Amino acid sequence: MSEKLIEIDDRDGIVRLTITRPKALNALNSAVLAELEAVLTDLEKRDDLRAVLITGSGEKSFVAGADITEMREKTPEEARAFASQALRTIKRLETLPVPVVALVNGFCLGGGCELALACDWAVASDNAVFGQPEVLLGVIPGFGGTQRLPRRVGPAMALDLVTTGRKIDAQEALRIGLVNRVMPQAELEAYADELTKQLSGNGPLAVRGAKLAVHDGMEQDLDSALALETALFAFCFASDEQSEGMSAFVEKRKPNF
Numbered sequence: 002m003s004e005k006l007i008e009i010d011d012r013d014g015i016v017r018l019t020i021t022r023p024k025a026l027n028a029l030n031s032a033v034l035a036e037l038e039a040v041l042t043d044l045e046k047r048d049d050l051r052a053v054l055i056t057g058s059g060e061k062s063f064v065a066g067a068d069i070t071e072m073r074e075k076t077p078e079e080a081r082a083f084a085s086q087a088l089r090t091i092k093r094l095e096t097l098p099v100p101v102v103a104l105v106n107g108f109c110l111g112g113g114c115e116l117a118l119a120c121d122w123a124v125a126s127d128n129a130v131f132g133q134p135e136v137l138l139g140v141i142p143g144f145g146g147t148q149r150l151p152r153r154v155g156p157a158m159a160l161d162l163v164t165t166g167r168k169i170d171a172q173e174a175l176r177i178g179l180v181n182r183v184m185p186q187a188e189l190e191a192y193a194d195e196l197t198k199q200l201s202g203n204g205p206l207a208v209r210g211a212k213l214a215v216h217d218g219m220e221q222d223l224d225s226a227l228a229l230e231t232a233l234f235a236f237c238f239a240s241d242e243q244s245e246g247m248s249a250f251v252e253k254r255k256p257n258f
């Protein structure tokens with residue numbers, strides 16, 4: 002049987018996905034993308050899903066990009082199909098109804114950076130290296146980088162990165178808002194555990210509602226987005242979660258969601 006390219010660790014609905022192609026620094030080829038899409042298709046159906054963490058195997062690389070060896074001989078039509086497969090898969094990760102967090106444990110280049118950009122937020126080890134080096138290979142980013150990067154860090158910084166192809170370290174990634182936190186690699190595990198504990202203690206419907214409000218609201222004008230927030234806020238009051246959460250506060254105990 003062939004080895005799994007996506008390892009799954011499921012702790013009561015907090016699911017950690019590890020891209021496992023260490024010999025190629027976890028580069029994304031069509032087999033990895035197909036397996037990831039199949040995993041996401043299963044996760045989308047789960048009502049008990051509470052969060053997804055995604056990382057790369059080993060201590061050197063999150064994802065070093067799309068697979069250059071596989072892309073090298075592609076025709077324009079084949080390149081379009083490869084990019085479409087990746088965009089579809091990455092979109093499914095982005096639109097999971099729960100928080101999706103990238104644990105960036107090393108090289109985060111090209112398609113790897115584009116994968117991290119589709120996550121709700123990213124934390125990085127202090128040895129992480131980011132960049133969209135596609136122009137060095139004679140192409141442009143093809144997995145969403147020209148669109149999600151400017152939305153996250155602003156058009157000037159995105160243009161700096163996609164036209165020079167320069168690599169930046171974790172501290173610069175933090176400064177420009179590409180990642181939320183930087184920590185020694187040895188602490189990423191403890192961060193993941195802490196996050197798991199935190200998210201497990203929160204109302205699962207409320208967490209989903211908060212993500213929906215931010216994602217859908219960002220696509221709308223402010224008044225429509227505020228109306229969406231009001232609708233979702235009111236909807237919370239139809240749930241057991243709201244009565245449990247507020248009763249627990251008043252009764253000075255921990256809520257049991």
Ligand code: CAA
Pocket residue numbers: 024025026028065066067068069070108110111112113115134135138141142143144146
């Ligand atoms: N695709 C395929 N294989 C890759 C790869 C990639 N993106 N990145 C690394 N590898 C492979 C290497 O070929 C090497 O394989 P072999 O041992 O069989 O030779 C192995 O991983 C280890 O890599 P290195 O020996 O190069 O390791 P290093 O520590 O010297 O360098 C690195 C690490 C700086 C990340 C370097 O590997 C590198 O520059 N990789 C390519 C990064 C890149 O350009 N990414 C963008 C790809 S294009 C893209 O993603 C397009 C898009 O938007 C869709």
